[in-house]
Amino acid sequence: MYFYTKFSNNNNFKIRPMRSIFTKISTIILLSIFIFSCSTNEQMEFEEVDYHKTIGDCNNEICINIELEYLKMKGSSEVAKNFNHLIEQFIFYKMSSSEATTELTPDEYVQDIIDEFKSFKAEFPNANTGGYEQTTNCELTWSDEKLITVELLTSMYSGGAHPSYQDEYLNVDPKTGNTLDILSFITARKTFEIFVENKLRKKLGMK
Numbered sequence: 001m002y003f004y005t006k007f008s009n010n011n012n013f014k015i016r017p018m019r020s021i022f023t024k025i026s027t028i029i030l031l032s033i034f035i036f037s038c039s040t041n042e043q044m045e046f047e048e049v050d051y052h053k054t055i056g057d058c059n060n061e062i063c064i065n066i067e068l069e070y071l072k073m074k075g076s077s078e079v080a081k082n083f084n085h086l087i088e089q090f091i092f093y094k095m096s097s098s099e100a101t102t103e104l105t106p107d108e109y110v111q112d113i114i115d116e117f118k119s120f121k122a123e124f125p126n127a128n129t130g131g132y133e134q135t136t137n138c139e140l141t142w143s144d145e146k147l148i149t150v151e152l153l154t155s156m157y158s159g160g161a162h163p164s165y166q167d168e169y170l171n172v173d174p175k176t177g178n179t180l181d182i183l184s185f186i187t188a189r190k191t192f193e194i195f196v197e198n199k200l201r202k203k204l205g206m207k
Helices: 018-043 078-095 106-123 189-204
Strands: 002-006 013-017 046-055 064-073 132-143 148-157 164-172
Touching: 046 106, 064 078, 064 106, 078 106, 078 132, 078 148, 078 164, 106 132
Parallel strands: 064 132
Antiparallel strands: 002 013, 046 064, 132 148, 148 164
16 A cells, blocks of 8 residues: 655655555554553552561560551652552551641651550559550552552550451552542442442341
């Protein structure tokens, strides 16, 4: 297949193979896809962060023991910054003993626990319960161009008969790195509510 190009300096026509033009265009398109893919993959790469802090002798007395494993998005993009900040606040905010109105850094949250622990020890030197323990494990359960979902399993103890356990899912918009409202995926909201209600009634044996 051929197409013709007319030159203004004469009346001759030069014949160029269309195949070569298609080849060039295809190469440009494939290169663009490759570059975009590399950029997207870079944003979606994660690494594991280990955070460990122990105060006191946990084998013989009340203590603080914090063992956290969570994900960090690689790179310096705005998406990575938002994601990393979001997941840190999600994990470390659990340590907040007060209704914090401002966000703290991870070390500030931990320092809050340490200060409270020292005050408790000073007031109740012979106490055999109390202290603080938090263990968190993190797993990436879904990741594509529309949704990143992270599961966080947390065991917490701050005194009492037994620890508490939490299994939570954090849904993130991969375009922004911010929290994603999962209900935004549902267009027929009322239909969905009826569907859920019927499922719950059946599960709970309710009319």
